[in-house]
Amino acid sequence: MGFASSSPARVLAMPVPGRPKVVALRNPRSICDWGGVRGLGLRDGLEPGAMLELDSLFGDHAGVRKREVLYRTNTPFATLYAIRLGTFKTVMLSEDGHEQIIGYHIAGDILGLDGIGYDLHACDAVALEDSEVYALPFARLDDLARREPVLRRNLYRVVSRSLRNGRDMMVLLGSLSAEERLATFLLDIAESFRRSGFSAHEFMLRMTREEIASYLGLKLETVSRSFSRLHAEGLIQVQGRAVKVLDSPALRRLAKHGGATT
C-alpha cells in the first residue's frame, strides 16, 4: 500500500492546490514539527522519558498516495495511524453499494479507533491527497498507556473527542438545512487550517462536491447550489475548490442555527 517507508528524507510529489510542485520531506527523526495538533494530544504533558518511548512507537512513517486505501472494512486491525501530513476520508459502504463518508481527517488526527477492541476495521480510510502517516502498533501503545497514566488519559481524550465528533455530526445531519450544514463544514475546515498554521480565511478544499455532499448528507448539486448561494449572499467567495471566507461572523450565525434564521 504505502509507496514510501521509514527511510529518511524520501522525496515525494505533493500536488499542492493550484501549483504542482515538488516538496522535500523534512528529516523525520523528530515529530515535534507536526503541523497538526489533535493527535499530538497524545504527547501532551508526558514526562520526557515517556515521551521518548511514545515517540519511538511513531518511528515509521509511510506515504499514502491520493486515492490509496490506508485500511479497508473488515481487514485486520492492529495499528492506529497518526496523520503526519495530508488528509483522509473515512467511508462506510452499505450493502447496496451506496457509500457514505463519515469522517474527514487532517494532519494530527488519529485513524482506526473504531477497530479498538475488535479485530477488524469498521470502515475504509482513503487518502484525499498524497499523505503521510505514522503507524502506531496498538498493542505497544496500549502497553505504554498501561504504565503511563498521562498517556492513558490522553488516549481517552482522543477517543472521547471522536465520540463527540460523531454526535455533532448527528445533530448536523438531523436538524440543519443544506446551507447551515455547508456553513458548519466550512468553519470546521477553516478552523483546522488555522490550527495547522495556515490561513483560515482563504483555502483550497481537498474534497470534490460529491464527497462533501456525501459527508453532509446531501446531493452534489445541492452542495453546489449552497456554495453559490453563500457566495451570492456575500458570506464567501468560491471558485471551484478555492474558498475565501468574507464574513465569518455571518457564517457562524448560520451554523449555530440560532442567530439569524428561524
Add this chain to the structure above:
Amino acid sequence: MGFASSSPARVLAMPVPGRPKVVALRNPRSICDWGGVRGLGLRDGLEPGAMLELDSLFGDHAGVRKREVLYRTNTPFATLYAIRLGTFKTVMLSEDGHEQIIGYHIAGDILGLDGIGYDLHACDAVALEDSEVYALPFARLDDLARREPVLRRNLYRVVSRSLRNGRDMMVLLGSLSAEERLATFLLDIAESFRRSGFSAHEFMLRMTREEIASYLGLKLETVSRSFSRLHAEGLIQVQGRAVKVLDSPALRRLAKHGGATT
C-alpha cells in the same frame, strides 16, 4: 433526591418534574441477573478474582425516576453508569434551545463515555421510565483495567461499539428515507428486546413520537405518518406505543439500504 439508594452512598437522581413516588429496589447483592447484555460485556472472560473486583465497583445502585436527569451537560464527570433496569435517552441541546436526542439506551448499556478524558459531560442523560443504574467510579475502573488486560479490552469494545453506533446513525440520518429510518429503529428496538429475553415481535415503545422523531432526524408528524404507512403496508401493527411486527423480513429489506445495526 433519589427515590432509593442501596447504601449511604450519594444518590445521583436530581429533582425534576414528576410525581413523588417510591419504588422498591431489589436486593443488590448480585448483578448476575442482568437482563441486558451489552454493558455486561465488561465482565466477559474475566478471571474470577478480577470479576469479583469489578463487581465490587458496581456495588451501589440507585433509582432514577422517569424524566429525571442522570447527568447534565457541563456537569463534572467522575463516573460511568451501567443501566441495570429501564431506558434512557441522551440529549444534546443547541444554543437556540432546540434539543436533539442522540442516543437511546437500554439495560446493560454504559452511559457517560463521552466524559472520559475530560472533566465534563457532553450531553444530558434522562430516564424514559423509572430505571436503575449502577455508578461506576471511572478512576477505579481505570485502575482495575490497568491491571486486567481482559477488562481493558472489554472496555475498548464498549467504546468501540459506541463509536460504531454513532456511525450507523450518521448513515441513517444521511441517506435513509423516513420510512427506512423508522424500520431500522424498530428493528433495533426489537433486537434489544430479544436480547433482554422479551418478545421481539410485540412490544411497547418507551418514547413519544416526538422523541422518536428527534432521534431519527424527523418531525413528529412524519414519524406518525410513517407508522401509519408501515401499518397500511402490513409490515407492522401499531396502536399508540404498542407495536407488533408482522413482517420482519420486509422491515429488514427496507432498513438494509443503510446497512446500519450490528
Add this chain to the structure above:
DNA sequence: CGGCATGTTGAGTGGATTCAAGGGTAGTGG
C-alpha cells in the same frame, strides 16, 4: 487537441415539513 472527471445552473418533481383540526388516553381532583 480530445476525452473524462468535475462543477454549475435550470426546470420540474416529490418527500418531508408546516399549519391546522380533531380524537384518544392517562392522570387528577371533584
Add this chain to the structure above:
DNA sequence: CCACTACCCTTGAATCCACTCAACATGCCG
C-alpha cells in the same frame, strides 16, 4: 365514578426544500 385537563397521537391540506433529470461549462491530463 366521572368529568376535566394536559398531553399525545393521527390525519388533512398546502408549502417548501432538497432531489432528479438534464444541459452545459470548466478544468485537468494523456
